[in-house]
């Protein structure tokens with residue numbers, strides 16, 4: 001139980017480069033769903049994730065491929081000796097790979113299953129950017145950890161550009177772009193709390209952003225609490241232009257039956273985003289829907305380009321980070337599609 005002595009769930013800015021990977025670990029496990037399957041399978045997938053994390057470099061906050069692990073900790077099952085053994089083996093797996101896990105929580109019942117109780121707001125570092133995270137009430141683990149490499153890529157591309165982050169949540173992409181030297185950033189999300197957290201994330205990184213309406217001009221880093229469909233319509237009427245648009249909507253096809261409706265929704269969103277791009281601009285179009293394939297998203301963007309009279313070229317592609325391995329037996333694990341399209 002070597003992890004027990006090393007509580008480090010709340011990461012702070014690293015003291016030195018040498019220690020940065022270790023210090024930046026967000027070590028809280030989250031349980032999102034009520035237990036459904038047999039205990040062994042969910043625990044096994046979590047242990048696999050721990051192994052995968054140990055092979056990759058850099059901070060690897062807690063997570064699991066595809067869906068987050070069921071902790072099998074309901075009252076009828078917990079604290080059985082079996083469950084306790086499994087929990088300790090996972091804590092040890094983290095410790096053996098150098099990650100000091102300091103707590104495991106169950107989100108639906110708001111219980112701390114092991115270790116320290118996390119506060120509502122804690123700060124961790126991703127690729128040198130500080131972000132606040134609420135592991136209790138935020139989406140998933142409190143942060144969309146799967147997009148880590150794609151946020152880093154945006155940061156590299158952002159210098160001198162006007163960047164629009166649609167479905168921004170707490171501003172993962174927008175803050176990275178601002179730190180990458182974007183001329184301006186604009187983040188839009190319907191959830192007020194997420195936008196307020198986004199504002200704090202700018203501040204954490206020494207930047208200032210303002211929550212405002214679309215009609216306010218002269219703001220370098222603007223934040224909008226707004227439905228993105230509405231925003232796209234208003235922005236088009238105002239002839240707003242951007243050099244880079246990040247489109248990262250929530251999952252729209254969690255079930256196969258939702259596919260047709262989801263494809264139409266993706267097409268409308270991509271069409272709206274393409275209209276705002278200057279010639280030479282870049283659309284970073286994402287889908288985290290497990291029933292939308294890469295080819296689906298390519299088709300959607302192609303149709304959206306035709307509808308909006310734009311020509312697009314696929315420039316590069318991304319996906320979830322290395323800590324989201326895809327099992328052969330579960331191809332849906334490759335759920336995150338990220339296409340970079342250059343617009344003529």
Ligand SMILES: C[S@@+](CC[C@H](N)C(=O)[O-])C[C@H]1O[C@@H](n2cnc3c(N)ncnc32)[C@H](O)[C@@H]1O
Nearest residue numbers: 144167168169172189190191227228248249250
């Ligand atoms: C996949 S998350 C975005 C993650 C974000 N790009 C990041 O890197 O952290 C989707 C976000 O869409 C927001 N959302 C859902 N429906 C929306 C809508 N109609 N308009 C605006 N935002 C919406 C949710 O509040 C959520 O924050």
